[in-house]
Ligand code: 5GP
């Protein structure tokens with residue numbers, strides 16, 4: 001088995017060039033974010049809709065901190081392949097299960113990048129006539145925006161780097177890292193990524 005310095009079995013952490021946001025920083029920020037969401041939604045019945053798969057970890061940690069009445073649903077969205085850029089081509093793999101007509105919806109995703117994904121999903125949910133739709137993202141990369149869309153709640157604003165961990169993947173891997181990191185170029189370099 002290949003062993004990387006600083007990595008565990010399989011060398012997952014050895015594939016990282018840098019840790020951008022630590023687990024402790026995430027924990028502290030999520031407490032603030034949850035307090036903000038609670039305060040803004042006092043006395044309202046919230047429907048939280050997570051976008052699979054990237055929002056998984058963020059959403060489950062955030063949910064445990066929210067002490068307001070809420071329901072949880074998921075929608076699925078996937079862009080093809082292991083490309084590190086979203087192409088704007090999006091496949092909806094799961095539609096809403098809950099009825100959100102007249103409800104306040106908080107749409108949760110891992111990262112707001114070009115904005116294509118959240119715009120598509122927001123439009124899809126709007127067709128179900130909710131009372132309101134708000135956006136909550138763990139990460140925001142404003143430099144990369146192509147669609148004029150902003151989130152109501154942002155965990156961290158980050159520079160234009162491709163990050164993994166805490167739900168975010170590279171070719172479906174690294175989601176289980178408990179922090180946010182940047183991969184080494186030897187991992188994402190030419191020949192390792194397929195444009196999708
Ligand atoms: P957008 O449609 O806003 O360009 O991109 C949103 C999706 O692209 C995210 O849900 C995520 O799947 C992917 N994405 C964008 N930037 C990153 C990044 O830095 N790291 C990872 N792992 N995925 C990203």
Ligand code: MG
Pocket residue numbers: 054169
């Ligand atoms: Mg992804």
